[in-house]
Amino acid sequence: MAECKSKSVRGAAKSDRAKEKGAKHHVSDSNGTPDGDAAAPQELSSLEEAFRKFAILGDTRAMGRDMNGKNWSKLCKDCNITDGRNVTITDVDIMFSKVKPKSFRTINFDQFKDALQELAQKRFKGKNEEEAIQELHKLIEGNSPVISGVTKSVLSPALTRLTDTSKFTGSHKERFDQSGRGRGKAGREYLVHDTGYVVGYKHAGTYDQKVKGAKQN
Numbered sequence: 001m002a003e004c005k006s007k008s009v010r011g012a013a014k015s016d017r018a019k020e021k022g023a024k025h026h027v028s029d030s031n032g033t034p035d036g037d038a039a040a041p042q043e044l045s046s047l048e049e050a051f052r053k054f055a056i057l058g059d060t061r062a063m064g065r066d067m068n069g070k071n072w073s074k075l076c077k078d079c080n081i082t083d084g085r086n087v088t089i090t091d092v093d094i095m096f097s098k099v100k101p102k103s104f105r106t107i108n109f110d111q112f113k114d115a116l117q118e119l120a121q122k123r124f125k126g127k128n129e130e131e132a133i134q135e136l137h138k139l140i141e142g143n144s145p146v147i148s149g150v151t152k153s154v155l156s157p158a159l160t161r162l163t164d165t166s167k168f169t170g171s172h173k174e175r176f177d178q179s180g181r182g183r184g185k186a187g188r189e190y191l192v193h194d195t196g197y198v199v200g201y202k203h204a205g206t207y208d209q210k211v212k213g214a215k216q217n
Helices: 002-031 046-055 069-078 089-099 109-123 129-140 157-162 206-216
Strands: 066-068 106-108
Touching (some): 046 066, 046 129, 069 089, 069 109, 109 129
Antiparallel strands (some): 066 106
């Protein structure tokens, strides 16, 4: 009798473990498919994409979730939020300090949207709040930081003289052809030519002509 009860208890325990394992398997499958309980990752909006592009500017370790004051000011400038009349650089700096938590140096995306909401009324006066926010978002969506300050070369007389290959002499002259184009490896290394003449000899190939002319005479 006791043995039968023991077998019954063990059988019930196995049944419970099987049910639990099946439930875990169902949860795992559900999480791995779009129809599961776990929500699929949402695509970033155009506004958030622009936010992240400006947020990582100048910091290779940045993840794009927070933006510092310098990049916030650049975003406002590059996206024409500051117009020098309704919204100035000072307004932008004040708004950043207003939405930024104390003891923090950056703002997140939600705080970024709060700042835009308040700037929208200043930037687009005469429009209602919703229209002003939409217009301000349009200025930012799809934009990236403007990279400026690229150094342009200026051809000074000294630079022109130093880069004029027609005035090169010696081994430096051998590295370029008559048009000034580099000769590559042929201009850097001594290559053996089985012609019987030294490299650079101006009268190469004229010996045979002289011999033939002498025989004809």
